[in-house]
Amino acid sequence: MWDYSEKVMDHYRNPRNVGKIDNADAVGEAGSLACGDSLKIYLKIENNIVTDAKFQTFGCGSAVASSSILTEMIIGKSIDEVRKITNKDIADQLGGLPPEKMHCSVMGYEALEDALKNMRNNDEYIDMDELRSNENTSEKIVCNCFGITENMIREAVLQNGLKTVDEVTNYTKAGGACGKCKNTIANIINTCSNKEKSEDNQNNLTFAQKILKINNIIENQISPELRKDGGDITLVDIDGNNVLVKLRGKCSGCKNSHITIKAFVESTLRQTVDENINVIEVS
Amino acid sequence: MTLIYLDNNATTKTAPEVLEAMFPYFEEQYGNPSSIYEFAKKSNHAVKNARAVLKDFINAADEKEIIFTSCGSESANTAIRGVLNMNKNKRHIITTKVEHPCVLNLYKTLEKQGYKVDYIGVNSNGELDLAELEQAVNYDTALVSVMHANNETGVIFPIEKISEIIKSKNKETKFFVDAVQTAGKIPIDVQACGIDLLSVSGHKFHAPKGIGVLYVNSKTAITPLIIGGHQERGLRAGTENVPYIAGLAKAAELASDGLKYEATEVKRLRDKLESGILRNIYNSRLNTAVTNRVPNTTNIGFEYIEGELILLHLSDSGICASSGSACTSGSLEPSHVLRAMNVPFTSIHGSIRFSLSRYTTEKEIDTVIEVMPKIIDKIRTLSPYQDELEALKKLKSSNYQG
Numbered sequence: 101m102w103d104y105s106e107k108v109m110d111h112y113r114n115p116r117n118v119g120k121i122d123n124a125d126a127v128g129e130a131g132s133l134a135c136g137d138s139l140k141i142y143l144k145i146e147n148n149i150v151t152d153a154k155f156q157t158f159g160c161g162s163a164v165a166s167s168s169i170l171t172e173m174i175i176g177k178s179i180d181e182v183r184k185i186t187n188k189d190i191a192d193q194l195g196g197l198p199p200e201k202m203h204c205s206v207m208g209y210e211a212l213e214d215a216l217k218n219m220r221n222n223d224e225y226i227d228m229d230e231l232r233s234n235e236n237t238s239e240k241i242v243c244n245c246f247g248i249t250e251n252m253i254r255e256a257v258l259q260n261g262l263k264t265v266d267e268v269t270n271y272t273k274a275g276g277a278c279g280k281c282k283n284t285i286a287n288i289i290n291t292c293s294n295k296e297k298s299e300d301n302q303n304n305l306t307f308a309q310k311i312l313k314i315n316n317i318i319e320n321q322i323s324p325e326l327r328k329d330g331g332d333i334t335l336v337d338i339d340g341n342n343v344l345v346k347l348r349g350k351c352s353g354c355k356n357s358h359i360t361i362k363a364f365v366e367s368t369l370r371q372t373v374d375e376n377i378n379v380i381e382v383s
Numbered sequence: 384m385t386l387i388y389l390d391n392n393a394t395t396k397t398a399p400e401v402l403e404a405m406f407p408y409f410e411e412q413y414g415n416p417s418s419i420y421e422f423a424k425k426s427n428h429a430v431k432n433a434r435a436v437l438k439d440f441i442n443a444a445d446e447k448e449i450i451f452t453s454c455g456s457e458s459a460n461t462a463i464r465g466v467l468n469m470n471k472n473k474r475h476i477i478t479t480k481v482e483h484p485c486v487l488n489l490y491k492t493l494e495k496q497g498y499k500v501d502y503i504g505v506n507s508n509g510e511l512d513l514a515e516l517e518q519a520v521n522y523d524t525a526l527v528s529v530m531h532a533n534n535e536t537g538v539i540f541p542i543e544k545i546s547e548i549i550k551s552k553n554k555e556t557k558f559f560v561d562a563v564q565t566a567g568k569i570p571i572d573v574q575a576c577g578i579d580l581l582s583v584s585g586h587k588f589h590a591p592k593g594i595g596v597l598y599v600n601s602k603t604a605i606t607p608l609i610i611g612g613h614q615e616r617g618l619r620a621g622t623e624n625v626p627y628i629a630g631l632a633k634a635a636e637l638a639s640d641g642l643k644y645e646a647t648e649v650k651r652l653r654d655k656l657e658s659g660i661l662r663n664i665y666n667s668r669l670n671t672a673v674t675n676r677v678p679n680t681t682n683i684g685f686e687y688i689e690g691e692l693i694l695l696h697l698s699d700s701g702i703c704a705s706s707g708s709a710c711t712s713g714s715l716e717p718s719h720v721l722r723a724m725n726v727p728f729t730s731i732h733g734s735i736r737f738s739l740s741r742y743t744t745e746k747e748i749d750t751v752i753e754v755m756p757k758i759i760d761k762i763r764t765l766s767p768y769q770d771e772l773e774a775l776k777k778l779k780s781s782n783y784q785g
Contacts, residue, residue, distance in 0.1 A: 160691035276715030
C-alpha cells in the first residue's frame with residue numbers, strides 16, 4: 101500500500117547499527133509500545149564527536165528506516181552538528197516518506213533530542229528536572245491518546261511549516277485517535293503562524309512583546325495627549341493586527357472621534373509598532 | 384519467486400470458470416436485458432438464471448428477494464437506509480463494535496442525524512455478548528445489524544439465536560446480516576436463521592470486484608438507494624451488469640459445490656498453519672476463539688514487534704497477508720476489532736491475519752511455516768523490548784516442559 105522509496109526499503113530490509121551500546125554516553129527514547137512505535141538510541145561520544153550510535157526500534161518499515169539512517173547521519177559528526185538535525189533532514193535522507201508516515205521521522209528526531217538532553221558529559225550536562233520546570237507550559241500534554249506535548253507539536257509545525265491539523269496528525273500522531281484535541285492543535289498552529297508573521301513584520305517581536313509595546317505607547321504617549329482635551333483611551337483587546345480601544349471622557353461621544361482614532365491613535369501605533377495595525381473603536 | 388496469497392478475506396482471485404462464464408456477455412450477448420427483441424433474450428435469461436442460483440445459494444424463499452448491486456457496501460447501505468426510511472417513527476438501531484467499516488461509518492453518520500445506536504461488545508475470544516444484545520432491544524428498535532462472521536478474526540456469530548432474541552422482544556424489528564465474510568465459506572440459510580436482509584459481495588468468493596447481492600425477504604419493505612429505472616423491481620435502478628451477474632452465479636455454484644472442501648481441507652491447512660506458527664514462535668499468541676470460526680481465517684499476535692514490518696518482510700518472500708496494526712492502514716490506531724476484544728497492547732500492533740482459499744496448497748502452507756520464524760527472529764532483534772522477550776521465551780519453554 102505504501103509507496104516507500106528505495107532507500108526506505110533498503111534500510112528496513114538491512115537496518116544499520118542495530119542494538120545497544122553498553123556504557124553509552126547518551127541514551128534517548130521516544131514513542132511507546134502502546135502507541136505502536138518506540139525507539140531507543142544509544143550514543144558514544146568522545147571529544148564532542150559521536151563515535152558510535154546504535155538503535156532499537158519497535159515499529160513499521162519507515163520507523164526502522166528512520167532510526168537506521170539517523171545513526172548513519174550522526175556517526176562522526178560533532179555534537180553541534182548533530183544538534184542541527186531535524187526530522188525533515190531524516191525524511192530527506194530517506195528520499196522522502198509518505199505524508200502519513202512523517203511521524204516516524206519525528207520520532208527519530210525526538211529520540212535524538214532526548215539523548216542530547218541526557219548526555220553524560222559534564223560540560224554539556226543539563227538537569228532534566230530543572231529543564232522540565234522551566235518548560236512547564238510546553239511540557240503540557242495536548243494529545244492524551246499518544247502523549248504528545250504542546251512543545252512537540254509546536255516544533256513539528258515550525259520545522260516543517262505545517263498548516264493543517266491533518267498535517268500535524270501525520271507528523272506527530274496527535275489527534276489521530278479520539279480527535280478531542282483537534283481544536284487545541286488548531287490553536288497551536290494559529291499561534292505558531294501568528295508568531296511567524298509577527299516575527300517577519302516586526303523585527304522579531306513575539307506576540308506578548310507586541311502587546312506590551314502597544315500598551316506602553318497607548319498609556320505613555322497617546323493617553324496623555326487625549327487627557328489634555330478632557331478625554332482618555334483604554335486598550336480593550338488585541339486580535340492579530342486589530343487593536344480594539346475604548347474612548348472615554350469627552351472623546352466618547354465626540355463626533356470627530358473617528359478622526360482621533362485614525363489620524364492620531366492608529367498612525368502613532370503604525371509608526372511605532374507595526375504598519376499593519378488597524379485601530380477599532382468599541383463602545 | 385512465486386506468490387503465496389493468504390489474504391482472501393480482503394479479496395480473491397477470480398476463478399477461471401467464472402471468467403469463462405462472463406466472456407460471452409461482453410463479446411456476443413451484449414444486449415440490454417430490458418430490450419424487447421430476440422437478441423436481448425439471452426442477457427435477460429442470464430440475469431434470471433443468476434437470480435435462481437443466488438436464491439438457492441442462501442436458501443431464499445423466492446427469486447424476487449434477490450437484488451443485484453455493485454458491491455457489499457452498496458448492499459449494506461441499501462438495506463440499512465432502506466429499512467430506516469420505511470420505519471421513520473423508530474429511531475433506535477443495534478449493531479456490534481466489530482462490524483466492517485462500511486457499516487460502522489454509516490451508523491456514525493446516522494447518529495449525527497439523530498438515531499440512537501447501541502454498539503454491542505465482544506469478549507476476548509471475539510464472541511458477541513448476547514445478554515447485552517437482548518437487553519438493548521426495545522419498542523423503538525428499527526433494526527439490528529450483525530455481521531455473520533468477522534473479517535479480521537473469522538469468528539462466527541450465532542445468527543439464528545440472535546434472530547430469536549430479537550423477535551422475542553420486538554416482532555417489528557428488522558434483522559440485517561452482513562454475510563460478506565461467510566458467503567462461499569460456510570452454508571447460509573436465510574429462512575432457517577430468521578434473517579430479513581442480508582448482504583453478499585462477489586469478490587470475496589472468486590467472482591470479480593464490482594458485484595454484490597442484497598437479499599430482502601418478502602415481509603420487509605425498503606426504499607431504494609439508487610433511484611431511476613424499473614430494474615430489480617425498482618429497488619436498484621441501473622442497467623443490469625450482465626457479465627458480472629453471470630460471473631457471480633458461476634462463483635456461487637462453484638462455492639456451493641466447494642463448501643465441504645472448505646470445511647475439511649481448507650480448515651486442515653489453516654489449522655496446520657496456525658499450530659505451526661504457534662508452536663515454533665515463542666512470542667506468538669492466537670487472537671481469536673479456537674472453535675466457531677470460518678474455516679479459512681486465523682489471526683495471530685506477535686508480541687513486542689510490529690505488524691507492518693512483518694508484512695513487508697513476508698512480501699519480500701512473496702507472501703501476502705494483512706495486519707490489524709495501526710501502521711498498515713494509515714490510521715494511527717490499531718484495529719477496532721482487536722481493541723474491542725481487549726487484545727493486549729503488547730501484541731495488538733503485531734497482529735497478522737492469514738486467510739486461505741480453496742486455491743491454497745499444502746506446499747504454500749509449509750513454506751510459510753518455514754519462513755515465518757526467520758522473519759520474526761530478524762524483527763525481534765530490532766526490538767527495544769529484549770528483556771520482555773527473554774522473559775516470554777523462558778515462560779514458553781517452561782510451559783512446554785510442564
